[in-house]
Amino acid sequence: MSKNNPELGREVNEYLDLKGINTPVTNLVAEDREVKIEKIADLTKQMLEVLGLDLRDDSLEETPMRVAKMYVDEIFSGLRYDTFPKCTTVENKFCNGDEFVLEKDITMYSDCEHHLRPIIGKAHIAYIPGEKVLGLSKLNRITQYFAQRPQVQERLTQQIAEAIAFITESDDVMVIVEAAHTCVSQRGIKDTNSSTSTACCLGKFGDHNSVLRREVIGSI
Numbered sequence: 001m002s003k004n005n006p007e008l009g010r011e012v013n014e015y016l017d018l019k020g021i022n023t024p025v026t027n028l029v030a031e032d033r034e035v036k037i038e039k040i041a042d043l044t045k046q047m048l049e050v051l052g053l054d055l056r057d058d059s060l061e062e063t064p065m066r067v068a069k070m071y072v073d074e075i076f077s078g079l080r081y082d083t084f085p086k087c088t089t090v091e092n093k094f095c096n097g098d099e100f101v102l103e104k105d106i107t108m109y110s111d112c113e114h115h116l117r118p119i120i121g122k123a124h125i126a127y128i129p130g131e132k133v134l135g136l137s138k139l140n141r142i143t144q145y146f147a148q149r150p151q152v153q154e155r156l157t158q159q160i161a162e163a164i165a166f167i168t169e170s171d172d173v174m175v176i177v178e179a180a181h182t183c184v185s186q187r188g189i190k191d192t193n194s195s196t197s198t199a200c201c202l203g204k205f206g207d208h209n210s211v212l213r214r215e216v217i218g219s220i
């Protein structure tokens with residue numbers, strides 16, 4: 001049984017397009033994986049040779065292909081519809097009124113789209129289920145899907161929140177992402193201590209003076 005749902009991936013991405021918060025892409029089709037890998041391997045080889053490396057060395061000769069497969073199948077695999085996770089929901093028999101589900105400290109690895117350097121952090125997700133409840137590990141998988149794109153943290157946070165709102169049909173979703181950017185620690189300003197927090201608060205979590213929002217922040 002497939003762990004992915006390409007049709008849901010298409011619907012969620014179309015919803016994010018409508019909201020104007022999708023990643024700038026020219027296409028998210030899946031069919032050309034092999035072609036992408038070949039092209040990226042070739043271009044990576046060229047880049048490393050321009051930098052002066054000898055790609056005939058046995059330690060380096062497989063690097064372009066390794067990098068290409070890593071980009072397409074792993075760290076940028078969220079640039080396709082068909083890698084979107086299956087998100088089975090169940091009828092909500094558990095939460096009433098303003099009771100929320102909160103999953104904290106979801107491990108998150110992404111890459112910044114300005115420097116293509118890693119962003120390492122965690123996400124905290126709260127939502128008030130309406131008719132539907134989502135399995136907890138699906139919150140991790142949705143986070144991972146959007147993290148596996150070149151990203152800016154603000155947009156990543158919005159994409160996770162709006163995708164969960166779309167899938168669960170809940171108006172009330174809150175996502176906080178806390179992360180360290182290696183483009184800040186490793187280069188440029190070289191600050192190894194700073195981290196960045198971003199929040200997207202929808203529905204009741206976004207109301208002025210929201211008690212629920214304070215409750216979530218107090219719990220993480």
Ligand SMILES: [Zn+2]
Pocket residue numbers: 112113114115116117181183184
């Ligand atoms: Zn950056």
